[in-house]
Amino acid sequence: MNEAKKPFPYLVMGISLLLGCMFLGFFFLAVTNEPEYMPSYQKKLAEAAHVQHQ
Structure with a gap:
């Protein structure tokens, strides 16, 4: 009788x-990936575009 109950906890x-x-x-994954709508991500994009423009 006890044999049937043993696998249940495992x-x-x-x-x-x-x-x-x-x-x-x-x-x-949610913490490490920064979404595109975050202001810090937008700032990084703006800085990258500014650097490429020069």
Whole structure:
């Protein structure tokens, strides 16, 4: 009877670890990639265009 209940905690731990790693991966990508609409990104583009113009 106890044999049927043993894999359940390992399955739950495996799924939660997988979901946690996926969340942390997406979070890392979201933090490291600066979106184009941010003012600091627009400023970098303006500076790059100014340097290329000269």
